[in-house]
Amino acid sequence: MISRRNVLKAAAAVAAAPTIIPATAWGTEEKAPPSERVTLGHIGVGGRGGGLFRGFQSCKDAQSVAVADCYKDRREARAKAIGGKAYADFRELLARDDIDAVVVATPDHWHVPIAIAAAKAGKDAYVEKPLGVSVEQDLVCRKVFQETGRIFQYGTQQRSMAHCRFGCELVRSGKIGELKALEVVAPDGGAGGSTEPTDPPPTLDYEMWIGPAPMKPYTADRCHPPGTYWIYDYSIGYLAGWGAHPLDILIWGCDADLAGPMTFHAKGVIPDKGLYDTVIHWDVTVEMGNGLTMTFKPGRDSTKFIGTEGWVEIWRGGIDAEPKSLLDSKLGPDDFHYPVSPRHDQNFIDAVKSRKPAITTIEEAVRSDIISHMCDIAVRTGRPITWDPKKEAIVGDEEASKMLHRDMRAPWTLEG
Structure with missing residues (x-):
């Protein structure tokens, strides 16, 4: 999930930080036309999920449109920041036809169940690490992504260093x-x-x-x-x-x-x-x-x-x-x-558009x-x-x- 070093200090800092996304981060004047952008839903936006949420706002050709989180105040604040919709239930977000891909940054026990549901709903998925809480979960997740042909990016960002x-x-x-x-x-x-x-x-x-x-x-x-x-x-x-x-x-x-x-x-x-x-x-x-x-x-x-x-x-x-x-x-x-990946989140967006594998499969x-x-x-x-x-x-x-x-x-x- 998040950077684990000094985890208590980091968690406190994240909780205290407001969601302020400068207008320049959206880069709308430099993005592709709306029909060519990758539309994103974010599932889990606290801690590491909040960091990913902010990072994806500056990705080229990406647009965040929806947020799902178990904490009402958190999901509503993130949704307001992007002018999108907030969901208490991630399944409602996955049911939207206008969302191309999701970013899954929930607590660990939700990673695989949500990733599987996303792939079956026709969404590509950036999934934070670790993967499953069991080997069975890992193997089923792999099978589903292989069968559906969806793009998977694992949150091991050191591959982009x-x-x-x-x-x-x-x-x-x-x-x-x-x-x-x-x-x-x-x-x-x-x-x-x-x-x-x-x-x-x-x-x-x-x-x-x-x-x-x-x-x-x-x-x-x-x-x-x-x-x-x-x-x-x-x-x-x-x-x-x-x-x-x-x-x-x-x-x-x-x-x-x-x-x-x-x-x-x-x-x-x-x-x-x-x-x-x-x-x-x-x-x-x-x-x-x-x-x-x-x-x-x-x-x-x-x-x-x-x-x-x-x-x-x-x-x-x-x-x-x-x-x-x-x-x-x-x-x-x-x-x-x-392959060279200067930035992990952008690598995912590029993979979604090209349909070529992301840097961590x-x-x-x-x-x-x-x-x-x-x-x-x-x-x-x-x-x-x-x-x-x-x-x-x-x-x-x-x-x-x-x-x-x-x-x-x-x-x-x-x-x-």
Whole structure:
């Protein structure tokens, strides 16, 4: 969902900031005629969703026309800013024939159900990370987008940063030799959160906010960060919520996760006091199918590719390498090159118009999210878990295999 570093501070800042969009941001005089613009509906406009909402206003050939959110004050303020319509129920927004695409930035447990409903309604979708709260959700989402032919963009915006692209191109071009090991780091979660029941705020449709998740009493820390990220009913925590970024860079830089069965050895802590109960303090080692070893630990956001002739480390704010000369490499025409995406939101708009894949596809979103889920299942079962990427199944563990599925509260289903 949102940038997870200093999450409480960031959330407070977002909540306090007014929605002020200067007239120049709309750029109507430079946009294509209305008939050629991509019309957008925004589903979830708080926190990260608010940031995406503001960003899309300056995208070329895009026009936001509608907003859906469980918070009445929030959706009405955003709708007023664009002269559009506000909806309490996202299904009413999806029913509009004049909306081409949606931006889904709800709490994690709503990502896949809404994305599936959008694709079945004929809408392209920009979907914030992480993907599903279960592997089953991931696989169904992929199937629906493939069958409908809708454009999918995953909210792993580091793919639209030049240094991240360059680092992955170095690895794929063989500049560090044969790949030997992978080191992934992502910010840790936390414990705590009030369990004291109280009344929801009058502006919140709590029934809709809960949606497919188990109904639980409202508490002061449940429906906003970090609760939305650290409660297992809605998320698997930062294993996926933050892990999505460095794990996405991992699969962008190599295909080790597709080489064969992967065995996950994992330790971690599941808080037993307070509201927050997703895995924290994890320590994961993965035996990859091609003989590589991957580690995944808490810390800053980074992905390190270690080869026989050097290493490349990539994080949101920079890149490092050994030897340092790698950073001055000029990739030639015979080297590996990714498409250039200077801006993640604009890349989505361009993909909608061209009908060419966005920079992060549904297939890639599923790959990285499955790694997060296997880490979570390995911690929760307390034993090694082996995942076969070809069969897309856990090997030889019936109990763990049941954890690939999550029940959904009626009437919500993955049928969209």
